[in-house]
Amino acid sequence: MKCVICGGDVTKKKVKEKIVIGNDVFFVNVVADTCLSCGERYFSDETMEKLAKLKKELSRSRKGAISIGHTYKVPSV
Numbered sequence: 001m002k003c004v005i006c007g008g009d010v011t012k013k014k015v016k017e018k019i020v021i022g023n024d025v026f027f028v029n030v031v032a033d034t035c036l037s038c039g040e041r042y043f044s045d046e047t048m049e050k051l052a053k054l055k056k057e058l059s060r061s062r063k064g065a066i067s068i069g070h071t072y073k074v075p076s077v
Contacts, residue, residue: 001033001042008037015041019055026058026065 001010013034019026030051033042043051058065 003035003038003040005040006035006038008035010035010040010042017041017043017051019051019058021055021059023071024058024062025071028054 002008003010010033012031014029015032015034016027017030017032019028028051030043030047032047033044034040
């Protein structure tokens with residue numbers, strides 16, 4: 001497979017995908033076809049369904065999610 005963005009070679013790689021729910025950000029490891037040149041990712045239908053299901057579950061409950069830090073907003077000075 002060739003990348004539709006840059007024409008580079010595409011291979012399966014383990015990548016971190018970001019799920020954003022409100023102000024919360026979750027990272028999940030998934031396998032995606034990834035361009036070796038520009039990094040464009042192509043997800044299978046199965047992976048997209050799993051990510052959508054996970055986002056729905058996380059919207060209801062954060063059970064199973066591990067906190068790895070904090071984000072702070074500082075008012076303008």
